[in-house]
Structures are given as structure tokens and as C-alpha cells.
Amino acid sequence: MDLLRSGPVDLSRAMVRDVLEAIHKYDGTVPFALAVGVLEMCKAQLIEDAAAEDEDD
DSSP: OOTTTSOHHHHHHHHHHHHHHHHHTTTTTSOHHHHHHHHHHHHHHHHHHHHHHHHHO
16 A cells, blocks of 8 residues: 555554554563553654744744
């Protein structure tokens, strides 16, 4: 599937699949709370990066 030609729903599903695959890579080795915390850290970093890009414009 060419993600650049896909609609936003297909792209969203692919991104979710990739993130979940990365999280599930550590099944059985990290507690659930740590996995959720890592997702929150990623979210915070994305927001920070977007804000920095806005400042550069």
C-alpha cells in the first residue's frame, strides 16, 4: 500500500499499527504503566517539536 496515496484513515491505521507493533515488541518485559508512560512521552515530544517548528516559521 502506498501510504502517500492513501486516505487519512488508511494512513492513521498504518501509524497506529506501527506504534502498537513497537509497544508489543516489549510484551512481558515492561509493565503496562510504563508502556502508557512512553506513549505520553512521545506525545509530549511531538507537541514540543511542533511548537519549535512554529517558532522557526
